Amino acid sequence: MKIHEYQAKQLFAKAGVPVPQGIVAKTPEEAAKACDELGTAVCVVKSQIHAGGRGKGRFKEHPEQPGVVLVKSAEEARENAARMLGSTLVTIQTGEEGKQVNTLYIEQGLDIARELYLAVVVDREVGKPVVIASAEGGMAIEELAAEHPEKIIREPFDPALGLQPFQARKIAYALGLDATAVKSAGRFLPKICRFFVDNDCSMAEINPLVVTGDGELLALDAKVTFDDNALFRHKEFAELRDLSEEEPNEVQAQAAGLSYVKLDGNIGCLVNGAGLAMSTMDLIKLHGGEPANFLDVGGGANVDQVTEAFRIILADEHVRAILVNIFGGIMKCDTIVEALLGAYDKIGITLPLVVRLEGTNVEKAREMLSGSGKDIITATDLTDAAKKVVGTLNA
């Protein structure tokens, strides 16, 4: 689960991780007032959307207006905010359609001496969280990793112990910080690592992490993602979720305990198991079709969930045919067929439907299918299934 920059910074502040002072604004008037309250010579007006690249992003309605802007007066803040709020920001991460900006974060101006890069993520290889840092702040870490891998500092730490002071110093010296900033890093780094662990983050990225003129480290940006599997112990995060940032069908699927990702094609897929679901997409593509979605009904889906899965697939108006591919393990084939037939009656499937079944209770499932009298196309194996479903589009 992703959250906005201002939410991440509010959580940082609570955890003692230094951030600039900032105020949330939802109207131009609030933006102007925030600027007055902060009282610094300059303020920064920042669009709050989940996607990155906001600074270089521009608004569809106002092609000259950047997504993050420096202002020198309350009046200037008001004018910029008026153009930004309700408008559509397009960045390298939003795609062409862009994202509507509904919230701004107004921040104090700072005396910035240096910009660094800092992130905490889970390193899959070592099985531990790791601090990633670089003296090259502001730059996308992917680019830096590709061009100058030697400029990236990596320091794994034990999640139970947290980042030790010597590790913080190690990172600080590697970043080439001066004596005052090394001390500040000694406070900052263990705190952000503690924050990461306590909140079950999967990523906490600060780009840039700034060193001010008087040697203090501050999180100038904040991008935080929580581990969805750990949300059960952080019920309070529910209110941080911004549903307008998510694909409505994906939200609906998640609520039903399904895993769904919308794609651009026209063949809907209903599959059990993530690997098989990905492979089914690959297979459709290989045989000249375009998958409309990834949909994993999981290992323990019941009739209601499978019915919901069909509803979600059918809600995508681009879908012209559906491929059901089930290899039963935990999921029993007859459960799928029962749901399939139920969905026929409940929501009325009129699109061509190709079904391929194998695994637990397959015989019973096949009997149910053939005895149903419904117009369902059956397939014997993967290739047969892909050819048949692609074939229905050309028929």
Next chain:
Amino acid sequence: MSILVNEQTRIITQGITGSAGLFHSQKCREYARDECSRTEDVLVGGVTPGKGGTEVDGFPVFNSVSEAVGKAGANTAMIFVPPPFAADAIMEAADAGIELIVAITEGIPVLDMAKAAEFLEDYPNSRLIGPNCPGIITPGVAKIGIMPGYIHSAGTVGLISKSGTLTYEAAWQLGNVGLGQSTAVGIGGDPIIGTNFIDLLDLFEQDPGTEAILMIGEIGGDAEIKAAEHIREHVTKPVAAFIAGKTAPPGKRMGHAGAIISGGKGTAAEKIEALQAAGVEVAESPADMGTALKRAVENHN
């Protein structure tokens, strides 16, 4: 011959009183009775704290893993405990001296697994498979997991996979080309797992009963690339592979917690390239896994 699972395997189920735990315990018991030549019980009971001393469908229930080890002689644990308590169950199994811990549970918080992985370092005799995996099967000897038993036949192919249903698909296809498995292992689709491709490549390389290896990977992370490097240096047996997710969009988690292309890394294309460079026969289509393994064997001869 086989790896990890053999005639001495005696399994307990942690979380046996839950519906999935019981259902699959019954299936594993059925498999042992119907498909294996072993005379003694293979699935010897289960653990649910607080329900010790009771019985569920003929399985004795114990309060702790160490009690199950002491009273039922278990050396293998199959874990169905719900995600919030699953990491604890893994650590308990290791502490009780269980040699093979197979964690089926999906949805364990990644930092819980980081802590469990750290803990397991002090228990070198315990091997964790998974979590978020279908389990492990040595056909005709024992099934520890949720895979349908009938699709696996005994043979000489070592099967390693990140994905559950895709493992079934692969076993099915191997059967269709007349090949069985020495052992099939689902390693799981989570970011932090106990046993990885390289561990199993080594075990299969050393196993005299394994003549060829089929590995199934997917987008996310670089385990397949590391495996490719390892195959080039250390594996002499023929290897075929399939990588799922060629059509997966970047930045989106494809079901498995670990299946995500982030920062342009972890794509199917780069993994396929690395495997091909290491001489691995890569299946172009998921329908081609069985035949790719056959080609790998033929090219090797």
